[in-house]
Amino acid sequence: MKEVDVVVLGTGAAGMVAALAAHDAGARVALYEKADVIGGTTALSGGVCWLPCNPLAAKAGLHDSREDALLYLRSLSHGLISEDLAEALVDGTAPVIEYLETRTPLRFQLLRIPDYHAERPGGKPLGGRSIEPTTTAFDELGDWAPRIGIGQFSDPVTGDVYLTTLDSPRGGGSGRIDDEELARRRRHKINGRGRGMIGGLLKACLERGFEPVTGARGTELLTDNGKVVGVRIERAGRIEEVRARGGVILATGGFEWNKELAVNFLRGPMQHPASIPTNTGDGLKMAMRVGAQLGNMREAWWMPAAKIPGVKQYGEQKVALILRERALPGTIMVNRRGQRFVNEATNYNAIAGAFHHLDPSQFDYGNLPCWIIFDSQMARYYGFLDVPIGGTMPDWVPSAPTLAALAAKIGVDAAGLEATVARWNTHAATGNDPDFGRGNSAYDGFNGDITRYPAKNSTIGPIHEAPYYALQLESSTLGTKGGPRTNRDGAVLDVDGRVIAGLYAAGNVMAGPTGMVYGGAGGTLGPAIVFGFNAGRHAAARAR
Ligand SMILES: Cc1cc2nc3c(=O)[nH]c(=O)nc-3n(C[C@H](O)[C@H](O)[C@H](O)COP(=O)(O)OP(=O)(O)OC[C@H]3O[C@@H](n4cnc5c(N)ncnc54)[C@H](O)[C@@H]3O)c2cc1C
Numbered sequence: 001m002k003e004v005d006v007v008v009l010g011t012g013a014a015g016m017v018a019a020l021a022a023h024d025a026g027a028r029v030a031l032y033e034k035a036d037v038i039g040g041t042t043a044l045s046g047g048v049c050w051l052p053c054n055p056l057a058a059k060a061g062l063h064d065s066r067e068d069a070l071l072y073l074r075s076l077s078h079g080l081i082s083e084d085l086a087e088a089l090v091d092g093t094a095p096v097i098e099y100l101e102t103r104t105p106l107r108f109q110l111l112r113i114p115d116y117h118a119e120r121p122g123g124k125p126l127g128g129r130s131i132e133p134t135t136t137a138f139d140e141l142g143d144w145a146p147r148i149g150i151g152q153f154s155d156p157v158t159g160d161v162y163l164t165t166l167d168s169p170r171g172g173g174s175g176r177i178d179d180e181e182l183a184r185r186r187r188h189k190i191n192g193r194g195r196g197m198i199g200g201l202l203k204a205c206l207e208r209g210f211e212p213v214t215g216a217r218g219t220e221l222l223t224d225n226g227k228v229v230g231v232r233i234e235r236a237g238r239i240e241e242v243r244a245r246g247g248v249i250l251a252t253g254g255f256e257w258n259k260e261l262a263v264n265f266l267r268g269p270m271q272h273p274a275s276i277p278t279n280t281g282d283g284l285k286m287a288m289r290v291g292a293q294l295g296n297m298r299e300a301w302w303m304p305a306a307k308i309p310g311v312k313q314y315g316e317q318k319v320a321l322i323l324r325e326r327a328l329p330g331t332i333m334v335n336r337r338g339q340r341f342v343n344e345a346t347n348y349n350a351i352a353g354a355f356h357h358l359d360p361s362q363f364d365y366g367n368l369p370c371w372i373i374f375d376s377q378m379a380r381y382y383g384f385l386d387v388p389i390g391g392t393m394p395d396w397v398p399s400a401p402t403l404a405a406l407a408a409k410i411g412v413d414a415a416g417l418e419a420t421v422a423r424w425n426t427h428a429a430t431g432n433d434p435d436f437g438r439g440n441s442a443y444d445g446f447n448g449d450i451t452r453y454p455a456k457n458s459t460i461g462p463i464h465e466a467p468y469y470a471l472q473l474e475s476s477t478l479g480t481k482g483g484p485r486t487n488r489d490g491a492v493l494d495v496d497g498r499v500i501a502g503l504y505a506a507g508n509v510m511a512g513p514t515g516m517v518y519g520g521a522g523g524t525l526g527p528a529i530v531f532g533f534n535a536g537r538h539a540a541a542r543a544r
Contacts, residue, residue: 014507080515246543255281268356329461338416490535
């Protein structure tokens with residue numbers, strides 16, 4: 001039987017940071033990954049981390065404080081955030097950034113993205129809490145380079161992600177880099193965003209002489225007198241038992257790809273996840289079997305998304321995240337009655353509250369399905385999804401010369417849609433949305449027409465030029481965030497609130513420290529790296 005100090009399951013941000021932190025605290029580490037590639041949903045992601053009170057903001061002269069950060073989270077808690085974990089998150093920000101920047105190749109840069117509820121007490125309308133890793137050269141990763149999962153913005157041929165968020169309009173860039181710089185990035189296989197983050201963390205593992213084992217699935221925890229002492233690993237049809245003196249760290253992501261768990265636990269419909277399909281709740285089940293107390297089970301990092309016909313991602317139907325499109329002027333969202341039902345430009349996580357509204361008399365989710373409606377002017381000026389400015393919309397996006405004909409095509413009430421668009425156009429004329437307050441928050445227009453931001457017409461504009469378009473949206477998720485409850489060290493608690501010795505959880509597998517809240521851009525990866533770091537160090541100390 002193999003024996004190490006710390007076993008980590010999962011190679012997303014939480015697992016990689018946990019493994020490195022454990023190693024650097026003196027532990028012999030084994031890192032297992034169920035998929036054949038590493039990086040989890042993190043590799044696919046934008047790589048942005050929401051870390052309040054971070055040193056980069058302070059250096060840039062943006063004010064933040066522990067009190068502000070906790071006030072902000074408290075104001076959004078609805079009883080779902082434990083003060084202890086919120087404090088651990090805020091207190092853990094500076095140490096994890098310092099660790100990663102001094103002990104690994106990762107470096108961070110500041111993004112000025114408004115908090116998602118910027119007007120709440122302690123919120124930051126000018127941003128400062130979102131940071132992203134700079135870039136990593138994959139030509140230094142040897143045979144490992146092609147074994148990192150593809151990213152949301154991967155080049156379709158090379159798989160590399162050449163631009164960071166800072167290069168994009170959301171980060172203040174133009175979305176283009178000059179030819180010479182692009183050639184350099186191509187030559188050295190330079191990757192940014194979540195893929196670059198995983199590359200940097202992997203590089204740190206390789207420098208220390210350990211590497212992840214892929215195609216290796218943790219299936220069952222080994223226990224002795226109520227303590228977790230190891231884990232069973234299934235690899236290529238064989239089972240291996242691995243002993244871990246310090247503990248086992250679950251970093252296996254959420255349970256969104258397990259239909260049964262999703263239906264039984266989530267608070268409302270989740271039609272198609274946007275994450276990687278190996279996140280099937282293995283860690284959750286392992287923790288349940290040893291008596292873990294569960295928390296935040298109804299919650300996920302919610303996201304409106306659209307199916308792109310015929311396009312696969314990690315072997316599954318791809319869904320595109322609908323972020324910018326909802327906020328652009330000249331788009332609205334309607335339900336099957338043809339009515340608006342939400343501030344379309346609000347943050348993606350909060351919008352799910354409207355998806356999950358149950359109409360009591362109809363006993364139906366009245367806002368699902370729903371459609372994003374827009375006109376030709378909007379498509380021409382801004383482009384839509386992958387269609388560039390001035391490009392032609394693909395045939396699979398339904399269109400019609402009149403709103404009534406469009407409504408008939410998609411099965412929406414025609415009179416309702418016509419009345420809704422007429423009313424929206426009166427809002428566009430005054431630049432105010434009295435119905436849902438679109439444009440009132442600093443965040444709303446940030447994803448819209450950035451050249452007009454912060455004016456309200458960055459997100460409010462008319463729908464009046466035929467042909468008209470409609471795209472059906474799904475209630476999707478970036479990952480669930482319910483699971484075993486932990487203390488500040490990431491140590492898992494049992495149903496009576498006592499630590500289950502030797503068991504840790506970090507990232508989306510754990511009961512998320514921010515409850516229902518998506519604090520700002522990077523709201524999932526920030527906590528994942530803080531709790532990964534805490535769990536790794538604590539498990540290593542336990543082994544000592
Ligand atoms: C397109 C997209 C963009 C996003 N952008 C951002 C962003 O910019 N900022 C942000 O904060 N969030 C973002 N997210 C969400 C974010 O990517 C996830 O919330 C985050 O990566 C979760 O990290 P994790 O380490 O918990 O899990 P993951 O990164 O999903 O890693 C979990 C890993 O565990 C492995 N695993 C599962 N079961 C087992 C098992 N039994 N044994 C061993 N391994 C196992 C999985 O295969 C996977 O590799 C985005 C998501 C998507 C889909």
